[in-house]
Amino acid sequence: MPLPFLTADRAFEATDDDVALPHDDQERWRRPYRPGPWRVAAAAVCLLLASYVLFAAVVIALTGSVSEAGVIFGVSLLVISGALRLLRMGVWVSSRGLRRVGFLRTRTVPWNGVAAVRTAQQPVRWLGLPRTVQGQALTLVRRDRTQDGPAVLFTTHGADFLARFEAFDRAADAVEVWADEFRAP
DSSP, X not given: OOOTTTSOOGGGGOOOTTOSSOOSOTTSOBXXXXXXXXXXXXXXXXXXXXXXXXXXXXXXXXXXXXXXXXXXXHHHHHHHHHHHHHHXXXXXXXXXXXXXXXXXXXXXEEGGGEEEEEEEEEEEESXXXXXXXXXXXXXXXXXXXXXXXXXXXEETTSTTTTTOHHHHHHHHHHHHHHHHHHSOO
């Protein structure tokens, strides 16, 4: 069973410099990078935990308490959906705009609402924790929120790009190209 949200669009990995936006369908939402090893490892641990919880639900159901097994089965479904949502998190682009998928909320900004997308050297959160380190961040400046400051899309020390500086540069360049192509002047 193919999992399209797990793999990046193969067109972004092309080395042909003649094509600024190597894509076939501009309307489809796509993530211009692969999920990082930290994100995949966390999802794998969650799925491993879910398999144990599912096994516990089967054992509880065989012992005769179907209602308790149903509750445990529901918990395993929550863990599985959390792992899948963890894999889906990130920045997605299409001709309609830029979408930032978080764990609990998704925000979409149309390209005409984007003032700038740029890379900045700044203190960033390490793996999303409160500790900050010096790194690079891809920031989004919106036209309607100038006083709030730029929103951070992803960083070099996030779950997708920790110790993968080349992948960060490729992903940031791809998002900046999409912004330059579709953003209103």
